[in-house]
Every structure is written in C-alpha cells, then in structure tokens.
Amino acid sequence: MVQVGSAERVAGDVLAEAGRRRSFAVISHPDAGKSTLTEALALHAEVIDSAGAVHGKSGRKGVTSDWMEMERQRGISVSSAVLQFEYGGAVINLLDTPGHGDFSEDTYRVLAAVDAAVMLLDAAKGLEPQTLKLFDVCRSRKIPVLTFVNKWDRPGREALELLDEVEQTIGLRPMPVTWPLGVAGELRGLIEVATGEFTRFTRAAGGATRAAAEAVPAEVIAAEEPQFWSTAQDELALLEEIGAQFDEKDFLAGTATPVLFGAALSNIGVARLLDALVELAPPPSEREDAEGRPRALDAPLAGLVFKVQAGMDKAHRDRMAFLRIHSGRFERGMVLTHAATGKPFATKYAQSVFGNQRTTVEEAFPGDIVGLVNANALRPGDTLYAADPVHYPAIPSFAPEHFSVARCADAGKSKQFRRGIEQLDGEGVIQVLRSDRRGDQAPVLAAVGPLQFDVVAARMASEFSAPITLEHLPYQVARVTDEEGEIALARQSECEVLVRSDGVRLAVFSNKWRMDVVIRKFPDVRFEPLLAGTVD
Structure with a gap:
C-alpha cells in the first residue's frame, strides 16, 4: 500500500x-525582430537586467539567445536557442528559432519540441514567405499559434488590413487581445480588448530596460x-460585430489566433504577451509514439532529442543534446535507454539552459528542455526512455538543394577535418554524403540553403x-533511392548517388528536368522525395 501511495x-x-x-x-521571417522579442520576454520576466540589443548598436552586447560569433557579426540567428525561466507561477521554455530560410531545418526540429508558437509579424511587411512556410509546419503539427504584430512604433500598414491578410492568406481567424491606439509609427498605447x-508606455532610453x-x-x-x-473605438466595434472575440476552443484547434500589438525593441506590449502565453498557451499533453499510441504524461520518463549543439562552452568544447521531456519525472543521474541502439545513457551531467549559460538541473517534468552534456551518441530525432520502451517519430531530414565538396585546406589537419565533419553531421548542421569514388577526404556537404556552408566553414x-x-x-534536386538505383545511375550523366551518414542513398540531379528524364527511363527504380526544404 505504501508503494502504491508513493x-x-x-x-x-x-x-x-x-x-x-x-x-x-518564436517564429518569423528574417528581420521581424524575433531575437529582440526573445530578449524582451526574458527582460520582462526579470531574468536579465537589460536587453541585449540590436546588431550594430555601439556599446551594446549581443542578444542572449544569439551566442555564436557568426550570429553576432551578421545580426541574424543561425541556430535555435533555449531559454528557461519562471514567470507568473509558470515555468517557461522559450525557444528562439532561426528566421532565415536557409536554416529552416533547425526550426522544423524545434517545432517538434513545443506546445505553442508565437508568430511574429512586422507591422510594415505583414506575412512574408518564410512566415507562411513556418506556419504551414505549425499547422501540420497542430501547434496553436499566437500572433504578435511587432514594430508598431514605426510606420507600417493598417491594423485591420494586417488582420485581414492573416485570415485570407493562412486561414486563421484573428482574435485581437490588445489593440493599438494610433497608427503604425504613432503609437499612443494599447487597449485591452x-x-x-x-x-500608455514610456520607452526607456535605447529600449534596454522595461518600458514604464x-x-x-x-x-x-x-x-x-x-x-x-x-x-480605435470604431475598429473595435467592427471587430465585435464580425465575431472576432477570443475563443479558446478555436485557438487550441488551430483555427484562430489571439493577436497582440507592440514593439519588442521598445519593450511595449511585451509584458502583455508574456501574460497571454501563461494564460492561453496549452500545457504539455500526451504525445503519440511512432505507432500512433498516446503516452500518458505520468508514464515513466521518455523524451525526444530535437537538437544537438557543440561549441557552446569554448572552455570544454563539449556536445550537448537538447531533450524535450514528453512524460514522467526526470532526475539527474538516472540511466535512460537510447531507443535507437538499446544502449544505456547516463544523465549525470544534466543542465538547464539559458542561451549559452548553464546551471545543473536536478529534476524536470513534461514540457521542460534538458541539456545533456557529452551526448556524442545522440542525434536529432532520437528517443530516450526509462522503464517502458517507447520510440517517438523521427524528425525527417529536409531535401537539400545545394551541394559542395569539402576538402581540408591544410593536409596536416586531416584528423581534425574528419572529426569536425563528423561532429557537424551529428548535430544536423549539414548533411554529409559520401561515395567510394570521392572518398572520405572529399565528402559532399548537402544543404537546404547556402548560408549553411558559411556556418560549416x-x-x-x-x-x-x-x-x-x-x-x-x-x-x-535529391531523391531517396536504393542499391538498384545506384546501379541504374552509374552510367548516367548529370547525376550520381551518394550515401548519407545514416545509410540512406540519395540520388542527386543537376535539375528537375534531368531527374524527370531519368525517372521515366527507369520507371521501376525507387526515387522517393524527402521532406521538402520549402513548404508549398
């Protein structure tokens, strides 16, 4: 009885x-202010003293979530970042994602680890192509979306026009939670609908601290x-007349989106967004395994590795796997099973992450993100579990559209070259393809976008x-094939077959026209598409 009660x-x-x-x-098109909003949310939760700021501002540090040197130099996010903190009685796991389309594969992995998303719109630009693609991923994963219209302190479009674009373009019914007083560029304050x-808000100098x-x-x-x-009153009356009131059921079903207005750089409306996330965003729910069976939240511990990152700690150059807890209670030191290999995995070095800052974590629960250090055996998409075996659906790889042969520039560094390529492949930074003809010293790097090559270099x-x-x-163009396909393409021009590190054979073609010709020539050979790098 004691054991049952326990x-x-x-x-x-x-x-x-x-x-x-x-x-x-947080998802958006590049330059919509995503990393700035992430920083502002942390500022309002009082977990940082001042906002990191915009790239290029003299005397300001880089944003907390953009910790890679390349991110600081270019002013863009090229890798997702995790920030965990407490606010309003809730534990927030906030993931800042790359906005650039070249890094959409990293964003896709992150969306496998969250229960909601904040879609950030630029008040002047509205819905942009990359925003649409990211929303389509949210729709496919049934992730509820809140919308934050950013940069309302700068000239932009009319509020009603933006709401209409959201509804007409992506089919989400807007439900305003706050409404701006004043046109874009002349913001006087926010009305609670x-x-x-x-x-009314008074911006702090440089936006470094919270707006009064x-x-x-x-x-x-x-x-x-x-x-x-x-x-504003006329606009609010119109919204009420057309039924734009908040409906929790429609929000959770993914047919409607709460909309808030503000300016992340000025820290206006950010506190209300943070409150809305605590009030409206759903807590973790049961996740289905690879066979489609839901696993209860209070089942023994299980989780999904959605990201692997090295180089966060320059002093140790270790490798961290980010594990989203799906069920059970995590305790540091527990031994889990790596579903892909059946081998044990010790969790002695488990950490809570805030950008590139770490603290040891003793326990975690469903919805939390745990950083597992020295996770050399883990790859994105791997499942870890305790007790009851489970295997969550793998995270698909995107179809690469750019290919380059990598060679070590210094023959004396061949060992470091092989180790580095292997590590970046394991992190999912790039897809590494090989063939007997090219050899290990000339692997082919395959990318969704060319900026990935810059990161690798x-x-x-x-x-x-x-x-x-x-x-x-x-x-x-790339397609999945098999040994038969490799034999068929051996004497074909403008194509070849390369083997990915997970053993998958990829047939690569000079263009879609050439691929279609080959497919017609070999109708019985397997040529299957990968997950598209761009969502139509």
Whole structure:
C-alpha cells in the first residue's frame, strides 16, 4: 500500500508540474525582430537586467539567445536557442528559432519540441514567405499559434488590413487581445480588448530596460487623443460585430489566433504577451509514439532529442543534446535507454539552459528542455526512455538543394577535418554524403540553403582549426533511392548517388528536368522525395 501511495503521489506531482509548463517557439521571417522579442520576454520576466540589443548598436552586447560569433557579426540567428525561466507561477521554455530560410531545418526540429508558437509579424511587411512556410509546419503539427504584430512604433500598414491578410492568406481567424491606439509609427498605447482598459508606455532610453506602463482612464485619453480614440473605438466595434472575440476552443484547434500589438525593441506590449502565453498557451499533453499510441504524461520518463549543439562552452568544447521531456519525472543521474541502439545513457551531467549559460538541473517534468552534456551518441530525432520502451517519430531530414565538396585546406589537419565533419553531421548542421569514388577526404556537404556552408566553414576554422575549401557541385534536386538505383545511375550523366551518414542513398540531379528524364527511363527504380526544404 505504501508503494502504491508513493507511486500515486509521484504521478500527481508530474501532472501538477506539467500543468505549470509553457513551452513555445518564436517564429518569423528574417528581420521581424524575433531575437529582440526573445530578449524582451526574458527582460520582462526579470531574468536579465537589460536587453541585449540590436546588431550594430555601439556599446551594446549581443542578444542572449544569439551566442555564436557568426550570429553576432551578421545580426541574424543561425541556430535555435533555449531559454528557461519562471514567470507568473509558470515555468517557461522559450525557444528562439532561426528566421532565415536557409536554416529552416533547425526550426522544423524545434517545432517538434513545443506546445505553442508565437508568430511574429512586422507591422510594415505583414506575412512574408518564410512566415507562411513556418506556419504551414505549425499547422501540420497542430501547434496553436499566437500572433504578435511587432514594430508598431514605426510606420507600417493598417491594423485591420494586417488582420485581414492573416485570415485570407493562412486561414486563421484573428482574435485581437490588445489593440493599438494610433497608427503604425504613432503609437499612443494599447487597449485591452476584453475590458477597454488603456495603457500608455514610456520607452526607456535605447529600449534596454522595461518600458514604464501607466493605466490611463478612458475619458482622459479620449480627451487627449480624440481622433485616434474615435478611430480605435470604431475598429473595435467592427471587430465585435464580425465575431472576432477570443475563443479558446478555436485557438487550441488551430483555427484562430489571439493577436497582440507592440514593439519588442521598445519593450511595449511585451509584458502583455508574456501574460497571454501563461494564460492561453496549452500545457504539455500526451504525445503519440511512432505507432500512433498516446503516452500518458505520468508514464515513466521518455523524451525526444530535437537538437544537438557543440561549441557552446569554448572552455570544454563539449556536445550537448537538447531533450524535450514528453512524460514522467526526470532526475539527474538516472540511466535512460537510447531507443535507437538499446544502449544505456547516463544523465549525470544534466543542465538547464539559458542561451549559452548553464546551471545543473536536478529534476524536470513534461514540457521542460534538458541539456545533456557529452551526448556524442545522440542525434536529432532520437528517443530516450526509462522503464517502458517507447520510440517517438523521427524528425525527417529536409531535401537539400545545394551541394559542395569539402576538402581540408591544410593536409596536416586531416584528423581534425574528419572529426569536425563528423561532429557537424551529428548535430544536423549539414548533411554529409559520401561515395567510394570521392572518398572520405572529399565528402559532399548537402544543404537546404547556402548560408549553411558559411556556418560549416566558420565552425571548422574556429572550433577544429581545420579550415576548408568548398567546391560547388551542379546539383539541385535529391531523391531517396536504393542499391538498384545506384546501379541504374552509374552510367548516367548529370547525376550520381551518394550515401548519407545514416545509410540512406540519395540520388542527386543537376535539375528537375534531368531527374524527370531519368525517372521515366527507369520507371521501376525507387526515387522517393524527402521532406521538402520549402513548404508549398
């Protein structure tokens, strides 16, 4: 009886702690302000003292989530980052993702580890191509989406026009939670749609600290800003008439999106977004395994490795695997089973991550992200479990569209070259393809976008002291094939078969027209598409 009671208490603890978790990703088109918003959310949660800032501002440090040297130099995110902190009684697991399409594969992996997403829109640009692609991934994964219209302190489009674009383009019914007083570029403050309360903000110098917020009575602001107030009331009346009120069921079903307005760089509206995430974003729920069977939150521990990253700690150059806990209670030191190999995996070095900063974590619950250090055997998509065996669906690889042969620029660095290529392949930074004809000293790097080659070159030089040269190959399309396909293509021009590190054979072609010709010539040979790098 004591054991049963103890088990029930543990299960109760797991469910209660899971209910406190909010795990979400910030997604957007490049330059929409994603990393700035991530920093602002951490600032309002009081886990940092000042916002890191925008690339190029003199005297300001780089944003907490952009910790790679290349990110600081270019002012873009090229790798996802994890920030975990507590706010309002909830435990927040916030994942900042790359906005650039060349790194969409990393974003796709991150979306396998969250329960909600914040779609960030630029007030002037609205929905952009990469935003649409990322939303399609959210739709396919049934991830509820909150929308934050950013940069309202700069000139931009009309609020109603942006909402209409969201509904007409991606089929999400907008449900405004806050509404701007003043057109884009002349923001006077924000109106809480449900209550009509108005808040005015005073931006801190440089946006480094939280903007001061002041509640102003409606009659006062109506007298001070009669034209803007009248326009806002007309717009809110129209929204009410067309049924744009918040509906939790529609939000969780992925047919509607709560919309908030603000300016991340000025820290305006960010606190309200953080509150909305705690109030509205769903806690973790049961995840289906590879056979489609849901695994209860209070089942024995199981989780999915969605990201592997090395080079975060320059002093130790270790390799960290990011594990999203799907079920059970994680305790540091427990021995898990690596589902892919059946081998044990010790978790002595488990850490909670905040950008590139780490602290030892003793326990974690469903929805949490745990960093496992020295995880050389783990790859993105791997499952770890305790007790009851489980295997979660693997994370597919994207179809590469760019190919280059990598060679070590210094013959004396061949050992470092091989180690570096192997490590970057294991992290999923790049796909590494080989063939007997080319040999191990000339692997083919396959990428969704060309910027991935820049990341590889930079990391090979800085982390492994093995500078590389890259020779572009004239291939644009890849298909999965088999040994029969390799034999069939052996004497064909403008194509070849290369083997990925996981043993998958990829037939690569100079262009789609050439591929179609080959497929028609060999109708019985397997040529299957990979997951598309761009979602149509």
